[in-house]
Amino acid sequence: MRATGIVRRIDELGRILIPKEIRNTFRIKHYSSLEIFPDHEGKVILKKYSPVKELGQLAEEYVQAMNQSLGHTVCIADKDFIIAAAGANKKRLLNKQLNPEIERLMEERKVKLYAQPLSLTVNESVISSSVIIAPIIVDCDVIGAVIFAATEQDVKIGQLEFKMVETAAGFLGKQIET
Structure with missing residues (x-):
């Protein structure tokens, strides 16, 4: 997936705001669980978690x-x-x-x-x-x-x-x- 060109900063509590357009596209709702995977190239990958x-x-x-x-x-x-x-x-x-x-x-x-x-x-x-x-x-x-x-x-x-x-x-x- 190509970068969307959206840059976000991490706040003092470690939070990152995911833009509404991306949340809607990937059907990420309030309180959705996301898995965080670090990549060997320095990327951080977020994946919806489904128990x-x-x-x-x-x-x-x-x-x-x-x-x-x-x-x-x-x-x-x-x-x-x-x-x-x-x-x-x-x-x-x-x-x-x-x-x-x-x-x-x-x-x-x-x-x-x-x-x-x-x-x-x-x-x-x-x-x-x-x-x-x-x-x-x-x-x-x-x-x-x-x-x-x-x-x-x-x-x-x-x-x-x-x-x-x-x-x-x-x-x-x-x-x-x-």
Whole structure:
């Protein structure tokens, strides 16, 4: 990436102001966690930190197990992207940016059943007829979500699916805490 030509000074508390345009471009929100990497050439690299991505293989195996059990699409997302998916639309969902409506539902901090047609990702033609969203909460912060998506119109979502998604979010939250 080329330099943008923006120069910032470090204040007496060691803070650097990141311009709003850059924060908007990279979707860096207030209180976002950033990793700091020093480079051997004297560069300092900032990278958005996602604790959900740390789950890696566990997240992938968990969604596969839930998909085999429930028979529908199951995803695990951080606050911006779907990081693990299993089901019919796996390839179309994996590593795609979340729909802002999903982000809004995550921030409500409750397990939600969305019984209207909804796209899981931005600019995506995969529409789910019903969606359950369970936020993954760690240390009182929403860091991601477990998403169950039924694509067939006449699927009845019951208490079993609701509780499985809620349990998955709770389990993954505990895994990240430890």
